[in-house]
Amino acid sequence: MSTEARKPPAQIALKIRRILGGKTGWNGVAVQFVFAAILGWIGYEIVSNTRANLENQHIAAGFGFLRNNAGFDVNQTLISYTGSDTFLRVFVVGLLNTLVVSVVGIVFATVIGFIVALCRLSPNWLLSRVGEIYVEIIRNLPVLFQILFWYLAVLAALPNPRQSISLLGIVFISNRGLVIPRPIGESGFEPFLAALAVGIVGALALRVYARSALFQRGQMIRIWPYVLGLLFGLPLVTMLVFGLPFTFELPQLKGFNFAGGSRIIPEFVALTVALSTYTAAFIAEIVRAGILSVHKGQMEAGSSLGLSRGTTLRLIVVPQAMRVIVPPLTNQYLNLTKNSSLAVAIGYPDLVSVFAGTSLSQTGQAIEIIAMTMGVYLLISLLTSAVMSVYGWRVSRSLGA
Amino acid sequence: MSDITSSSFVRHDLLTERPAPVKTTGFIGLVRTRLFNSPTNILLTIVGALLLGFTIVPSVKFLMVDAVWTGKDRAACLPENAGFAVGACWPYIQAKLPQLIYGFYPEAERWRVNLALILAAVLLLPLLVPRLPAKGLNAGLFFFAFPVVAFFLLHGGGITGFGLSWTAGLLQLFDDSIMSAGQALLSPSKTSAIAPLLWVIGNLILLVGTAISWLIFPLTWLRDQIQGTGQSVWVDFAITTVVVSLIAFWLGGGVRAGWRTLASSLAAFVAIAIVIKLMGLDHGGLPIVQTSLWGGLLVTLVVSVTGIVTSLPIGIALALGRRSTIPLIRIFSIAFIEFWRGVPLITVLFFATYMLPLFLPGNFTVDGLVRALIGIALFTGAYQAENVRGGVSCDPARAGRGCRCARAVLVEDDLAHRAAAGAAPRHSEPRQQLHLAVQGHFARFDRGAVRFARFPASVVRGSEVVDAVDVVHRLRLCRYHLLYLLLWNVALLALRRAPPQRPPPQLIELHHVR
Structure with missing residues (x-):
């Protein structure tokens, strides 16, 4: 009786089967064919119907319309724009407006969120209750409602510019928005910027050097006086040498409105306030969860090693808390960016409002415009999540998890 | 000896009482320990009190003190009528309340909205109380029957056919789409470079389309016949009832075990018939309210x-x-x-x-x-x-392994049965180990996890498969169970309640699935 070893199975065929059909083999391949056929059929239906519909409505498909004149005005533009500019310019203007409201909102939301989280964690009973009430009320009201509340109930109820509320005679709040001083560049502006850049780069280099000295030779170098000197002293010196970098133009009340200064439109104020307070409630809970997730023993272990309380916090507690905090925090930043599209409800000229709203109703190019708008948001989301997965990979690697 | 006694100290009188410790419970204790125990905390308390004062006082003033409570409409809230600076205007809300609830829904038809809301509440509440029985029926009513009833209640309108007509219509639509795709391939193929290929594919698709149209011809013919009779809805309904009940009877196990399924199917159709009759769907139904009025x-x-x-x-x-x-x-x-x-x-x-x-x-x-x-x-x-x-996926202790467990137990159970039936048991060493490991896991999982696990295992075969690939072929899961499982899982997920604990693994039940 021969006991020859059986031949090993053909690995290539197995591999192909695995790649094509996953764990289910040829059954999976068959399922995929059916699925592809259904998808193809749906795709065919959509394309043929859209073609017929566009032909009936006499709309030419394609992105040619982007070169046509827009013919409408936008009440907040970061780049120069007039009604005779193209729809492409409208797209850029809307995109910049979306980005600016998102960035400002994210900054404020982070600050408010951290403050509220610290309030909720505070041993002070009253303050932690205040934080809790804030979070519970704000989180459970729809964000659209809050935007409308700030715009229609708070800002519209403010006095007109002649009776506007003034803060130190510099900033004026009225129902026409917020008027703030405008910086005007002077002769010393470029040297000031250059000195600032040199200072930041120098401070970073010093930090890298100090850390490598600590890790490789165990040598503690005190760098903070030099860092302060670089960050503040150098720009100050350039200011003395080259003159002031910029002066402020103060707003003056003339007639029924303000002259000078720059005006922030009330829509922007309402949207920023609503989005940042709303997202701050979520951020507060995330931060609180992150800090509470670090075990009390970590703090005790740090002090048993002889580290001071601040050092323990900085080196042991915060890094572990950040690991928990950062991914949901980015999610909230994304949510804020996406929620900023609700600006269309109060007429803030963001991407959805000026491009998917006004431009769409003027040109009727629904497919192109909505695809572009969705594509922009999708791109922002995907980029952020890609960055986040890199971050998650690095954190899990550095913590050895 | 005496030295020690003389030098030792023995207290002769009681110590004076020390003052009671600071009270740390109750309101006073709270104030002492959590509000005013240090300068920083006093400052924080003041800040908190100021924050509350700046928000709550104006809100209460606006909503209650300065508000107008009586009157017919907005006119009552004008400062000249009220005589003071007016805050909230409740008469306005009162006057507009119906519109806030119903929109512009016609006043005479608003009972329909009320009825739909009451129906939803009646069906939803028992679903939220874990102790009440018949969750499956309840979930089915809420998730499947209620949306349909609510549509005909809120929107109105009737039906002209039933299952048979709808199936025929859908199939015909599908067939038309295929035929038009074939035509589209044929028409530009005269000039194209790959014309012969397109022509062949187009003709093939046309052939398929024609075949389908012949296949569904009995259905469409029957539908046309039914539409010709006066009682199209009821004739169609009767045919659908018979066909669906027979299929359910057959899938449920035929003469041997299908009677229960048959009964429940007939009961469902009787219920549908009652709803159709009650709402008069067979002759027009309730008057239509356009959604623009909602x-x-x-x-x-x-x-x-x-x-x-x-x-x-x-x-x-x-x-x-x-x-x-x-x-x-x-x-x-x-x-x-x-x-x-x-x-x-x-x-x-x-x-x-x-x-x-x-x-x-x-x-x-x-x-x-x-x-x-x-x-x-x-x-x-x-x-x-x-x-x-x-x-x-993120709770491997429960669902992920649950899937594997359910699948593996099914396999092992199958093998055991073959052994019992006299077929040679081929328990290899690793498989027995798997079996033991699985039994160990399985004992820890309750029925809910297994129920949940069965669903993915049967719907998407690729999602969770045990190491032994050949076991997949042994599983012959009844297709009609999919609907039941879907329903169960929808209810389970919607409720997120812990299923009742049952100690032994439910092998018999798993048999039933197979």
């Missing part, structure tokens, strides 16, 4: 209930698709989920309003509310998919 709380509830009900099946399907190992299905699910999660809801609504009508055939108009509902269903479905996936 508004207020009604629309909020319609949108949210539809979103909740539709997002769950979509979410489960997408989540399982994302966990599948079949490449195309996984890629499609990932792309679909990430797309909808990456865009804001308002652009989805723009999409549903402006783009969706272009995707549909020209003679096919979709109501504005329905378009929004479609957009919301897709959007929330993608979010729900991630929730489901999180529940399945």
Whole structure:
């Protein structure tokens, strides 16, 4: 009786089967064919119907319309724009407006969120209750409602510019928005910027050097006086040498409105306030969860090693808390960016409002415009999540998890 | 000796009482320990009190003190009528309350909205109380029957046919689409370079289309005959009842075990008949109220209930698709989920309003509310998919292994049966180890996990498979169980309640599935 070893199975065929059909083999391949056929059929239906519909409505498909004149005005533009500019310019203007409201909102939301989280964690009973009430009320009201509340109930109820509320005679709040001083560049502006850049780069280099000295030779170098000197002293010196970098133009009340200064439109104020307070409630809970997730023993272990309380916090507690905090925090930043599209409800000229709203109703190019708008948001989301997965990979690697 | 006694100290009188420790309980204790125990805390307390004062006092003043409470309408709130600076205007809200609830829904028809809301509450409340029985029936009524009834209640209108006519219509639509695709391939092929290939494919598709049209001819013919009779709805209903009940009877086990299924199927059809008769759907139904007249709380509830009900099946399907190992299905699910999660809801609504009508055939108009509902269903479905996936994959102790356990126990059970029936048991060493390990795990999992696990295991084969590949072929899961499992899982997920504990593994029940 021969006991020859059986031949090993053909690995290539197995591999192909695995790649094509996953764990289910040829059954999976068959399922995929059916699925592809259904998808193809749906795709065919959509394309043929859209073609017929566009032909009936006499709309030419394609992105040619982007070169046509827009013919409408936008009440907040970061780049120069007039009604005779193209729809492409409208797209850029809307995109910049979306980005600016998102960035400002994210900054404020982070600050408010951290403050509220610290309030909720505070041993002070009253303050932690205040934080809790804030979070519970704000989180459970729809964000659209809050935007409308700030715009229609708070800002519209403010006095007109002649009776506007003034803060130190510099900033004026009225129902026409917020008027703030405008910086005007002077002769010393470029040297000031250059000195600032040199200072930041120098401070970073010093930090890298100090850390490598600590890790490789165990040598503690005190760098903070030099860092302060670089960050503040150098720009100050350039200011003395080259003159002031910029002066402020103060707003003056003339007639029924303000002259000078720059005006922030009330829509922007309402949207920023609503989005940042709303997202701050979520951020507060995330931060609180992150800090509470670090075990009390970590703090005790740090002090048993002889580290001071601040050092323990900085080196042991915060890094572990950040690991928990950062991914949901980015999610909230994304949510804020996406929620900023609700600006269309109060007429803030963001991407959805000026491009998917006004431009769409003027040109009727629904497919192109909505695809572009969705594509922009999708791109922002995907980029952020890609960055986040890199971050998650690095954190899990550095913590050895 | 005496030295020690003389030098030792013995106290002769009691110590004076020390003062009682500072009270740390109750309100006083709270004030002492949590509010005013240090300078910083005193400062923080003052800050908190100021914050509360600056927000609560003006709000109370606006909402209550300065508010106008009596009157007919807004005129009562004008400062000259009220005589003081007016805050909130409650008479206005009172006057507009019906509009805030019903929108412009005709006043004579508002009982329909009320009835639908009461029906929803009556069906939803027992679903939320874990102790009440008949969760399956309840969930079925709420998730499947209620939306249909609510549609005919709120929107109105009747039906002209039933299952048979609808099936025939759908199939005919499908056939027309195939035929038009074939025609489209044939028409430009005269000039194209790959003309012969296109011609062949086009003709093949046309052939398939013709074959389908012949196949469905009995159905369409029957439908036309039924439409010709006066009682089209009832004739159609009777035929559908007979056909569906017979199929249920056959799938349920035939003469041997199918009587229960037959009875429940007939009961369901009787219930449907009663609803049709009660609402008069066979002759026009209730007067139609256009959705443009709906508004207020009604629309909020319609949108949210539809979103909740539709997002769950979509979410489960997408989540399982994302966990599948079949490449195309996984890629499609990932792309679909990430797309909808990456865009804001308002652009989805723009999409549903402006783009969706272009995707549909020209003679096919979709109501504005329905378009929004479609957009919301897709959007929330993608979010729900991630929730489901999180529940399945990030909790390996429960569901993930549960899947494997259920599958492995099925296999082992099958092998044991073959052994009992006299077939040679081929228990190899690793398999027995697997069996033991599985039994160990399985004892820890309750019935709910297994029930939950069975569903993915049977729907998407690629999602969770035990190491031994050949076992897949031994499993012959009854197809009709899919519906039951879907229903169960929808209810289970919706309730998120812990299923009742039952100590031994449910082997008999698993048999039943097979």
